[in-house]
Amino acid sequence: MQKQDVIDCHARISPYVHDTPVLTSRLINTKVGAEVYFKCENFQRAGAYKIRGATNAILQLSDEQRSKGVVTHSSGNFAQALSLAAQSLKVPAHIVMPSSAPQVKKIGVLEYGGTIYECKPTLGARQRMADQIAKETGAVFLHPSNNEHVILGQGTAAFELLTERPDLNYIFCPVGGGGLIAGSAIAAKHFGESCKIIGGEPFEADDAYRSLQTGKIEGNNTVNTIADGLKTTLGDKNFPIIKKHVTKIVRVTENEIVVAMRLVWERMKIIIEPSSAVTVAALIRDAEENPKEYMRKKAGIIISGGNVDLGDLPFGK
């Protein structure tokens, strides 16, 4: 994916997505020992960066394809993002959701005009139902993270951040399915002056960390993490990009995630979801372990989203 591809993608999706603000916090700068720039995709439409890739993927379809619609499987943010992107572009959206998906996310999909198909909560059941819907309706299947157009779209958040601050030394991204970090790596390669991409991942779902160690896509046996967006694994489209362009992946504990989330909520007064707190925690941990590498440096963070269940927060008394 070339420099011009990123520029074209950004121009293509711009009418349908927000150019989100970049925030800073003196307290967090002091804590990290570097200038930290938060790219706030929690303020994005549908509350997460995912609408960027969803919009780009739909805009690549022919008129005939669009008339038949799109189909995906997702328990979370991509389900809502694809529904809203499809609604904006007047395309039918078929969303396969596991029966275990939170009610609030189902309501979000319905509000944005998506049609929900419930399936059993296994990856196999999801894919089978999505394939069947694609076959019956002629809708195009769009994978939430393992799709080149989706990857390119997700990278536009880093592109906007680097347009504003081309001198960033690092960009931190959460790693779930791998679409965001792969897209960000492409943007950093073309638009950063010398910008390393670092991933953040929970110890409890460290498949990407292990994949970089072994050189092949690893899975997770268990995923006991509050970072519900990071339970998925990498795909064959994004892993080669990650392997080539990502400097490292920093793993964090569940406690570090909650502490970082609380820090941002309390001090910056913005709502970030646990998956985004993973990335903040990863930056804090890496700066503590390698303080010299952060001295007089500038670090960006992609704050991936702000979709949380306010009735089920991890903050104790």
Next chain:
Amino acid sequence: MQKQDVIDCHARISPYVHDTPVLTSRLINTKVGAEVYFKCENFQRAGAYKIRGATNAILQLSDEQRSKGVVTHSSGNFAQALSLAAQSLKVPAHIVMPSSAPQVKKIGVLEYGGTIYECKPTLGARQRMADQIAKETGAVFLHPSNNEHVILGQGTAAFELLTERPDLNYIFCPVGGGGLIAGSAIAAKHFGESCKIIGGEPFEADDAYRSLQTGKIEGNNTVNTIADGLKTTLGDKNFPIIKKHVTKIVRVTENEIVVAMRLVWERMKIIIEPSSAVTVAALIRDAEENPKEYMRKKAGIIISGGNVDLGDLPFGK
């Protein structure tokens, strides 16, 4: 207080406070049936508008007065704001806090370099201790809301909002001690094209509503509200301004406060405190009761602050 006083005050405090952003939400515009502009003082230094008035009041003191310091009594945001303003201006800050004040607020005061004096949790005890400290140290007593310099300073949030949007038809403010709404009324008189000031108050602490009814300052027998910043009553410096320039006060239930707070957190992804949610709820209620008065209109809201105890939130499952 004249037009030039507001301009001078704003210029005086600007090096020490943030010009906070103005946010909008399409969903809330649709709900209210008007364009709504949120002046986000939750992003202000120390998390609330209070530093504006505190800074202005300190800057009015002579060098000799400043060397002896300032004293106030407050259980909440003004305690932190005065401490931080005093720290920025290298002035000692003596803060009388009731023994019942939350630990997190005491920590805030200490972090900002204030000295805490604990007293019994009654208004009389607070004032007596503050008077005694003023006598012993020579520090100047600054009331959190019933002080002309404080009032003028608090009005600079509305001044900034009206500079950006002089065509606002309404500005909604929470009403606690009366400093913010009185200052906002002065700003609206001089800088609004035709801007009405409307107050928001909990039914459970509706002293200002009743004060406007009877024409004299009323108290509260009980204050069973989650809007902890709005339990105080008006003073002789701000009540005449409020009586003259405030159009009306809209009262809201505790449930309306929580619903409005949750709406803003979930949809705008920003953290606002219950006192600010009162104002959002008041706008929603008033627009529901008088839809014609909001058609094709523009309403500002002063989001007064974002200081909440994340370990004690009012959201149910």
